[in-house]
Amino acid sequence: MAETYDVVIIGGGPGGYNCAIRAGQLGLKVACIEMRGKLGGTCLNVGCIPSKALLHTSHLFSAAQNEFATLGIKTGKVELDLAQMMGQKDEAVEGLTKGVEFLLKKNKAEYIKGKGKILGKGKVEVALADGGTRVLETKNIVIATGSEPATLPGIEIDEERVVSNTGALSLKAVPKKLVLIGAGVIGLEMGSVWARLGSEVTVVEYLDRILPPADAEVAKEAERTFKKQGLAFKLGTKVTGIEKTKTKLKVAVEPAKGGAAETLDADIVIVAIGRKPYTEGLGLEAVGGKTDKRGVIEVTDHFKVADGVWAVGDCIPGPMLAHKAEDDGTAVAELIAGKAGHVNYDLVPSVVYTNPEIAWVGKNEEELKAAGVEYVKGKFPFMANSRARTNHETVGFVKILAEKGTDKILGAHMIGVGVGEMIAEVCVAMEFGASSEDIARTSHAHPTLSEAVRQAAMGVEGWTMQM
Incomplete structure (x- = not known):
């Protein structure tokens, strides 16, 4: 006989495992299906976590x-042990995947290794990783x-010479020449490593700028910085x-708007032009689910695909970010448990973990201008921040955008x-609807890098205090 659950989740990444843990905490009988053989999804296994280890x-x-030498630290000859570097990265990933598995077990969520497919309302078939199939009956399916x-x-x-982000995290040697296709978040992080x-x-980018989603002023500062670090664009x-x-x-490359072609030599090519939803072969048609031409699942504003079918994370509209999936x-x-559930996509932050880091939330200047919103900005450079000067980490700035008249914060954009x-x-x-003055009048410890945020907020009304 088929087993019966309150919730069956197809996918054990940040969206899936957080859904499973929370459902278990709320007393629901839940199963989480994952085909990779390890929980954590792309983020934990071949994305966010291993890339941060290498960064x-x-x-x-x-x-x-x-x-180090400029700081008075003499080290002698420094040598790279790439195998050890990759090993400690893998060790971190292994520990975290086991940690997620422990959390599922702790919250009485069943973990099933295999590939899930929707058979119809309330039915999910699992092609088990060790052979055979199981059919799960459930009140709710979460994709x-x-x-x-x-x-x-x-x-x-x-994934050997022409690689995605997966292969880029496991190269066996440092390539002499590397061509990176795509100047987005993933590409710039891997290029930096x-x-x-x-x-x-x-770095080869189809558009005429790097980091398309970022504020243009931040992107220009980032490009200048990366060029100084040796990246060519x-x-x-x-x-x-x-x-x-x-x-x-x-x-083989050529100008996007037409022109003379040229050839770049490379030992490795990393293709990092973005990501697409993994929704093929899922059985969506069995419950009347629909996708757009990119494979993004159509949902209501409360994550519903159909009666008793929900979807979260990268396979639905919204930013493709692990923390957004977690919140979904x-x-x-x-x-599902009868409580309120909502995610404000306007306040999902984006971070690029290069050195310096880049981060933003809310609207950028280009978006506000296009929407005809009047705004005031405050900007503060890390060159004028005491801690940054002390640490010799002065590249970048913080910019706060506030609505003219009300002073409500509309966005923040940072590089540093x-x-x-x-x-x-x-x-x-x-999230609390604060004004820039609220941050400006909140005490920040001195000396800290975070004082730059306060100073930028002060700058909205023109009372920035240097150093």
């Missing part, structure tokens, strides 16, 4: 080579299948093909060391 260690390696790397037509990703470790990195350029020779890759999953579990942590302060302020 951190590659930054330490670069600092030891290039910065949390996440996303996968987007691909370019005519370019085959072999390998540039620090010694690669000659060329070919903006407004498209890749038309990759020829594989025995020892090299030849990447938690909200759906609460809705540690801004991925600092953005949370503005998220909380905006």
Whole structure:
């Protein structure tokens, strides 16, 4: 006989496992299906977590080579042990995946290894990883299948020489020449890692700027900084093909608006042009579910696909970010349990974990201008921040945008060391409908980098105090 559950979740990434944990906490009988063999999804296994491990260690390696001596620290010759670097990355991932599995068990959520498919209302079939199938009966189905790397037509990703973010996290040697297709978040993070470790990195971007979702002023500052770090950019350029020779890759590129073609030599090519929802073969048609041409599942504003069917995370509209998926999953579990559940997508922060970091939340200047919203901005450079000067980490600035007349904060945009942590302060302020003056009149410890946020808020009304 089929087993009966209150909730069956297809996908064990941030959206799925948070939904499972919260549903278990609320006393629901829940099962979470994951085909990867490990919980955590792309984020934990081949995305957010391993990339941060490499970003951190590659930054330490670069600092030891290039910065320690200026601080009076003599190290002698610094050598790279790439195998050990990859090993500690894998160790971190393994520990965290086991931690998620423990949390599911602790909250009485059953973890099923296999691939789930919807058979109809209240029925999910699982092709088990160790063979055979199971049919689960449930009052609610939650789709949390996440996303996968987007691909370019005519370019085959072999995860050896032409790689996605997955392969880029596990290269066995530092490539001498690396071509990176895409100047978005994933691309810039991976490019930063390998540039620090010694690669000659060329970034090819179809648009005429890097980081399309970011505030333009922040993106320009980031581009200048990355160029100083050794990254080369070919903006407004498209890749038309990759020829594989025995020892090299030849990447054919040409101007996006037309013009003379050229060829770039590479040892490794990373394709990082974004992600697409993983929704094929899910059985959506069995419950009347629909997707758009990109595969994004159509949902109501409360995550509903159909009666008793819900969807969360990267496979539905909204930013493709792990923390957004976590919030979606938690909200759906609460809705199923009869509680209120809502996620404010306008206040989901974005962070790029390069060095310096880049972070933003809310509207940027371009969006406000396009919408005809009058605003005032306050901006403060880290060069004028005491802690940043002391630490020799002065690149970047904090910018606060507030509505003219009401002073309500509309957005915040930052580039600098540690801004991925600092953005949370503005998220909380905006969630409570704060004005820039609310931040400006809130005491911040001195000397801290976070004082730059306060000073930028002061700048909205023109009373910034330097240093």
